[in-house]
Structures are given as C-alpha cells and as structure tokens.
Amino acid sequence: GAVVSQHPSWVICKSGTSVKIECRSLDFQATTMFWYRQFPKQSLMLMATSNEGSKATYEQGVEKDKFLINHASLTLSTLTVTSAHPEDSSFYICSEATDGETQYFGPGTRLLVL
Amino acid sequence: GNSVTQMEGPVTLSEEAFLTINCTYTATGYPSLFWYVQYPGEGLQLLLKATKADDKGSNKGFEATYRKETTSFHLEKGSVQVSDSAVYFCALITDSWGKLQFGAGTQVVVTP
Numbered sequence: 238g239a240v241v242s243q244h245p246s247w248v249i250c251k252s253g254t255s256v257k258i259e260c261r262s263l264d265f266q267a268t269t270m271f272w273y274r275q276f277p278k279q280s281l282m283l284m285a286t287s288n289e290g291s292k293a294t295y296e297q298g299v300e301k302d303k304f305l306i307n308h309a310s311l312t313l314s315t316l317t318v319t320s321a322h323p324e325d326s327s328f329y330i331c332s333e334a335t336d337g338e339t340q341y342f343g344p345g346t347r348l349l350v351l
Numbered sequence: 352g353n354s355v356t357q358m359e360g361p362v363t364l365s366e367e368a369f370l371t372i373n374c375t376y377t378a379t380g381y382p383s384l385f386w387y388v389q390y391p392g393e394g395l396q397l398l399l400k401a402t403k404a405d406d407k408g409s410n411k412g413f414e415a416t417y418r419k420e421t422t423s424f425h426l427e428k429g430s431v432q433v434s435d436s437a438v439y440f441c442a443l444i445t446d447s448w449g450k451l452q453f454g455a456g457t458q459v460v461v462t463p
Contacts, residue, residue, distance in 0.1 A: 241394070269449060280440065280453045281395075330394065334449045338383055338402075342395040 239265045241333050243343035250321055251351055258316045258346045260331030266311035267333030271340065272304075275328040287314060321350045353378045357441050357454035364431055364461050372426040372457045374415075374441035382443040384408075384417055384424040385451070389438045398426075398439070431461045 240263040250256050260270060269288050273281040285306050287293035293306035303325075305317040314333075318325055326349050332340040358373040376382065386398040386408070399408030404419035415426045424441060441454040 271450070278456075278458075280455045281451075283450060283452075286448055286450060332395075332451075336449075338400075338444060338449055339397065340449065340451060341397075342387075344392075344394040 239263075239333070239335075239341040241331065241341045241343040243329075243331060243346050245346060246344065247347050247349075249349045249351065252322050253320055255317055255319045256321055256348060258318075258329055258331075258348075260314045260316070260333070260343050262312045262333045262341070265333075265335060265341075267314075267335060267341075268311065269334045270308055270314040271332045271334070272306060272314075272316050273330045273332070275330060275345070277328075281330060284316075318348065321348070323350045326350045353382070353443060353445055353452045355441050355443055355452055355454035357439075357457050359455070360438075360458035362457060362459045364459065366433055366461055366463055367430045368461075370426070370428045370431045370435070370459065372439055372441075372459070374424045374426065374454060376422050376424065376441075376443050378422075378443055378445050378452075380445055381419075382445045384415070385442045385444070386413070386415055386424070386426050387440040387442060387453075389440065389456070391437070395440065431459070433461045433463055435459060436461045 244259045272284045285293040285295045287308040308314045330345045332342045383402045385400045387395045388398045399410040401408040401417035407416045442451045
C-alpha cells in the first residue's frame with residue numbers, strides 16, 4: 238500500500254506556543270487529506286478534510302483558527318496547532334486518499350503541551 | 352446520523368483460539384464497510400473492506416461479511432497468533448469525500 242509519513246512523531250511544547258505537524262505522501266499524489274485526533278484508548282475523531290489548493294472543511298466543534306490546515310501540494314499537508322494548551326495534548330493522525338474510499342494513514346504525531 | 356458500535360475490549364485470547372469482534376452500524380443509504388488494524392506503535396492499516404450487501408472481505412486469515420439485514424460487519428479469524436495483538440477498528444464511509452466514521456476500537460491481546 239501507499240506510504241504516508243508524519244513529522245515529528247513526538248513533540249513536547251510549552252503552553253501558548255504553536256506546533257506544526259507535517260503529513261507527506263511518499264509514493265502517490267493524494268487528492269484528499271484527512272486529519273484525525275485520537276485520545277487514549279478512544280477512537281479517531283475526524284477534525285477536517287482538505288483538498289489540494291482549497292480551504293479545509295472542518296467538522297463541527299473543531300476550531301478553525303486553532304487548528305490551521307494547509308494542503309499546499311498533492312504530497313504535503315500541514316496541521317498547525319496555534320497557541321497550544323494542555324487540553325490540546327493528543328495523538329494527531331493524518332490520512333490520504335486518492336479514490337474516495339481507500340485511506341492511507343500516517344503513523345501519527347503525539348503532542349504533549351506542558 | 353451515522354454511527355458504528357463495536358464490542359468493548361480488551362479481548363484476551365490464547366494463541367490458536369477463534370476470534371470474533373462484533374460490529375454493527377447505523378447509516379443512511381448503503382455504506383462501504385471497513386476493518387482497520389492498529390498495531391502497537393504503528394499507524395492504522397486497512398485490513399479488509401466490503402462495499403455492498405453480502406460481500407465478504409478477507410485478508411491475513413480475517414473475514415467479515417456485510418450483512419444488510421442485521422446491519423453488521425463482524426470480524427472473525429479462525430486461529431489467532433500473538434502477532435494479531437492490536438487494536439481493531441470498524442468503520443464506514445457514506446459520502447463521496449470518503450470520510451470515515453470509526454467505531455471505538457477493540458483491543459485484542461493474544462497470549463502464547
């Protein structure tokens with residue numbers, strides 16, 4: 238299957254700072270990218286959907302100004318957690334899709350805000 | 352709205368035991384159904400899928416049949432191995448964007 242990478246895999250930051258997470262497709266061009274958040278021992282919650290060159294569509298309850306998503310190219314999407322607070326600590330996962338059904342997931346980024 | 356309900360874990364089994372993880376769904380229309388697996392320290396991987404009623408998805412010894420009459424997609428494996436220890440997620444897609452709706456996940460622990 239396709240390979241999706243995320244960077245960094247771990248990040249610890251101070252409250253109030255911003256953190257950028259990159260999601261790259263290494264061997265295919267993704268038309269659609271998804272960002273999820275996963276709390277410990279819980280399921281994945283979809284945060285937003287983005288298509289290359291257009292604005293992201295956020296799920297209800299997700300703050301657009303806090304979680305900035307940029308899908309600059311068919312192989313790169315970024316999620317920036319702005320002014321992070323301890324409650325933003327979580328596991329963030331991206332996925333990429335080409336055909337509307339099959340998603341390829343990145344390994345995830347664990348964020349800890351102190 | 353759409354939802355996916357899975358049996359709670361953890362499910363602890365001995366090697367070579369039979370595994371069943373129940374999954375039922377609520378959806379408008381006819382969703383495509385999926386099982387994803389998350390091994391420790393790794394990202395989610397697609398295990399199998401079924402796109403219409405009575406389809407059977409299979410992979411790595413796992414099987415699941417799309418049952419429209421019972422709105423279910425139970426995952427089964429006849430003889431589990433220690434390497435099958437993971438968290439298993441049932442999921443569905445109903446829209447053209449491909450947005451996945453996940454169940455809560457079921458942790459499976461297989462002991463030697």
